[in-house]
Amino acid sequence: MAPGSILFSEGDEAEGVFEVVSGTLRLYKVLIDGRRQIIGFVSGGQLLGLAAQRQYLCTAEAVTPLTLRRYQRPAFERRIDEEPGLARRLLTAVSNELRMAQDQMVLLGRKSASEKVASFLLSLAAHEDGEHDDHVDLPMGRGDIADYLGLTVETVSRTFTRLKSDGLIALPTPASVEILDLEQLADLAAGVGDDDGWNRKGGRW
Structure with missing residues (x-):
């Protein structure tokens, strides 16, 4: 097809x-x-x-x-x-x-934009045994991701850029993601952070 x-x-x-x-x-x-x-x-x-x-x-x-x-x-x-x-x-x-x-x-219903995108990336990277890949393919476009997460395309794009700037991910191509800091990404997905965007380990989301 x-x-x-x-x-x-x-x-x-x-x-x-x-x-x-x-x-x-x-x-x-x-x-x-x-x-x-x-x-x-x-x-x-x-x-x-x-x-x-x-x-x-x-x-x-x-x-x-x-x-x-x-x-x-x-x-x-x-x-x-x-x-x-x-x-x-x-x-x-x-x-x-x-x-x-x-x-x-x-x-x-309950997560912020950053938490939604982090959770989405982790779900794509996850294996049934609990391990995660460092490389994630994104065959779907930003519009599809937005419609899945209940966000706008602009918000999804800004969130990817923010995660990249903060060193959690790299974006080698628009259709792929490299997870650079799995622990921080998992913390973000779980909502382990302050409302102002600073995580509890002293780094910024």
Whole structure:
């Protein structure tokens, strides 16, 4: 699939389940006034389309060139019964979706712009074992990040610049981030700082 292609739309009949082989999709809902709220990003190895109500609950759109495996729902449901390993993987996928939904509720409702961007970068860098990569690819643009975090594009750009100026990250390209100070970035994401922008270790965010 080419970037910008719609895999499925909110409200469509959920006829298939998809596995992302390579590439990234954005998942979003359109509000009554036409605004877009991105609710997540899905990349290689992840499943999507697991709609319990037989309708897709959001729209899935390709961010980058995309390769997928499609499973017809009846065949996929039979595989769940026949393959214990698939059932465990499905449980993991559903658990991850629930965790992401809970994280985003906190992200949108309680965090400052700096805390939101720091949390977003850490989520992209995180591994299941708790380790983090130093390098983060950003296939999505600043507009996508803004719509996910509930910010303006200008605020996202200023926050990236601020994190770079304060030595927490480097920006080798617009589509990549190097995490230079994981501990400070994690502190910022957790809100360990004063209201005036100074962290409790004496450095500035």
